[in-house]
Amino acid sequence: xxxxxxxxxxxxxxxxxxxxxxxxxxxxxxxxxxxxxxxxxxxxxxxxxxxxxxxxxxxxxxxxxxxxxxxxxxxxxxxxxxxxxxxxxxxxxxxxxxxxxxxxxxxxxxxxxxxxxxxxxxxxxxxxxxxxxxxxxxxxxxxxxxxxxxxxxxxxxxxxxxxxxxxxxxxxxxxxxxxxxxxxxxxxxxxxxxxxxxxxxxxxxxxxxxxxxxxxxxxxxxxxxxxxxxxxxxxxxxxxxxxxxxxxxxxxxxxxxxxxxxxxxxxxxxxxxxxxxxxxxxxxxxxxxxxxxxxxxxxxxxxxxxxxxxxxxxxxxxxxxxxxxxxxxxxxxxxxxxxxxxxxxxxxxxxxxxxxxxxxxxxxxxx
Numbered sequence: 003x004x005x006x007x008x009x010x011x012x013x014x015x016x017x018x019x020x021x022x023x024x025x026x027x028x029x030x031x032x033x034x035x036x037x038x039x040x041x042x043x044x045x046x047x048x049x050x051x052x053x054x055x056x057x058x059x060x061x062x063x064x065x066x067x068x069x070x071x072x073x074x075x076x077x078x079x080x081x082x083x084x085x086x087x088x089x090x091x092x093x094x095x096x097x098x099x100x101x102x103x104x105x106x107x108x109x110x111x112x113x114x115x116x117x118x119x120x121x122x123x124x125x126x127x128x129x130x131x132x133x134x135x136x137x138x139x140x141x142x143x144x145x146x147x148x149x150x151x152x153x154x155x156x157x158x159x160x161x162x163x164x165x166x167x168x169x170x171x172x173x174x175x176x177x178x179x180x181x182x183x184x185x186x187x188x189x190x191x192x193x194x195x196x197x198x199x200x201x202x203x204x205x206x207x208x209x210x211x212x213x214x215x216x217x218x219x220x221x222x223x224x225x226x227x228x229x230x231x232x233x234x235x236x237x238x239x240x241x242x243x244x245x246x247x248x249x250x251x252x253x254x255x256x257x258x259x260x261x262x263x264x265x266x267x268x269x270x271x272x273x274x275x276x277x278x279x280x281x282x283x284x285x286x287x288x289x290x291x292x293x294x295x296x297x298x299x300x301x302x303x304x305x306x307x308x309x310x311x312x313x314x315x316x317x318x319x320x321x322x323x324x325x326x327x328x329x330x331x332x333x334x335x336x337x338x339x340x341x342x343x344x345x346x347x348x349x350x351x352x353x354x355x356x357x358x359x360x361x362x363x364x365x366x367x368x369x
Contacts, residue, residue, distance in 0.1 A: 010037025010339075011346045015089050015183075016366065018081075019065075020105065021045060022094035024138075024163070025171030025199065026122045027061050030092060032176050034064030035339030035351065041088075041362055042067045042354070043081055060336035063351040068359040072103040080359050081105065086114045087366040090179055094122040097132050107194050118182040119194045122175050124166075126198030138166035141200040147207050170202025237310060238284055244293035245310040248284070258305040263287040 015038040019030045027042070034040040042062070046069045068084075070077040082105065085091055091110055093100050100106045100121075107119045124141050125131040142148045142165050148158045178195040186192050204211075237245045250259040256271050265287050269276030288296060293309050300307040311319060317328055317335055329338050332353045339348055 009347050009349050010035070011343055013037035015039065016087060017041070017090040017092065018043060018085055018088045019092040020094070020100075022122070024094075024167045025175060025197075026092050026094040028168055029122070029172035029175035029179075030065065031061050031063060032172065032339075033090075033179070036346070040065035041084065041357075043072075043084075043359075044069050046071055058332050058334050060331065060334060060351065062354045063331065063336070065354050066357045066362060067354050068357055068362055070359055072105060075104075077359070078104045080363060082109070082113055084359070084363050084366060085110050085117065087363075087369075088114065088117060089183065090118045090120060092120045092122060092175070092179075096135075097121075097123065097127045111192065116186065116192055118179055118186065118192055120175060120179050120182075120197065121194065122171060122197050124171075124199045126201060127196045138163040138199070141166040141170065142203055144200060145204045145207065147203055147210070150207075150210055165206060166199045166203050169206050170204075171197065171199040174202035174205070236281075236284075238288035240288050240291060240293040240296060242292040242294075246288060246293055246296050247308050247310050249306040251306070255304055255306050258303050259300075259307065262299050262303060262305050262307070 012033060015033065017030060017033055017038050017040045019026060019040060019042050021042055021044045030038075030040045030042070042065050044067055070081050072078045072081065085105070091105075093105065095103075101109075107121075110117055110119055121127060123132075124136045125134060139148070139160050142161065143158075147165060148160070151161055152159045175195070175197045178197050182193055182195050235249050235251055237247050239245055248259065250256045253271060256267075260267055263284070265283055267276070268279040268283060291299075296307065297309045309315075313335075316322055322328065327338055328335055329350055330336070331351055336351065339351065342348055
């Protein structure tokens with residue numbers, strides 16, 4: 003798909019992203035999915051598409067890729083010329099690194115006063131840890147979230163990279179960029195967007211903070227009333243070693259769960275003293291049939307029981323297939339762009355395309 007053929011509510015938005023990993027490229031994937039023209043500036047080096055690499059990584063879909071050595075004055079000037087034509091610049095360096103490379107905020111904003119300059123880091127642009135390295139799990143650990151994942155007396159369970167990198171990082175990067183663009187249209191003034199995964203992760207946990215404020219937090223070593231730890235909201239192993247997810251939180255759904263299992267609860271649903279016995283009861287009940295047998299039992303009920311599917315199984319799930327949730331590109335399966343819009347046509351994702359910096363600069367300068 004050529005840039006002129008792109009569709010979506012962000013069609014016409016120009017984004018330059020300086021190469022990075024994790025949330026920055028993921029956020030730019032979301033922007034490109036909805037029509038933004040995204041150009042990734044990559045440092046010169048080995049071919050980006052050797053083996054399973056850049057092309058097969060769907061996070062890089064929908065963008066053009068140029069190479070430039072920012073330490074070379076001529077190539078840096080060409081990148082700055084591209085930035086002057088852009089609406090957004092995304093960089094994911096440690097604080098203070100972009101400036102010596104010649105693409106700091108003052109330099110970029112001097113050449114393009116309407117530029118939204120977005121900075122993506124783990125710890126933020128300031129604070130005692132700002133210059134420290136880290137990964138998703140470190141940010142989630144410091145916020146208190148990791149301690150709240152897992153049952154009482156169990157070790158905290160790392161939640162993939164979804165809470166820090168992509169939830170707290172890329173989603174807030176997209177939100178910050180769009181908020182800054184909206185404000186720019188009203189005020190005519192731009193601003194720098196400081197996105198820190200540690201901040202975003204905390205914002206995602208607002209409901210847990212609210213429950214803590216209401217007195218439902220978990221004292222050390224004790225269970226809590228958080229939905230993650232009620233015995234009616236958990237996962238259970240079945241006879242075939244597979245699992246079901248149970249979220250029968252409200253009383254009416256909990257009653258439907260018990261009816262489907264043909265068991266009687268050992269006490270009131272919210273009586274924490276009975277939770278260990280309830281847990282044992284549910285474990286024994288679910289272990290009596292296979293995952294797919296339980297799926298059939300609860301298929302037409304609102305017990306909120308669903309099978310825990312693998313990625314391969316998700317690809318052929320009736321509901322996800324009906325919604326067109328996945329596609330295949332560059333030889334790999336990948337989720338389709340989301341959310342959906344009533345007028346904008348959802349386009350099939352395209353693999354990244356290598357361009358010369360001069361070619362992209364010529365096209366952008368001509369419009």
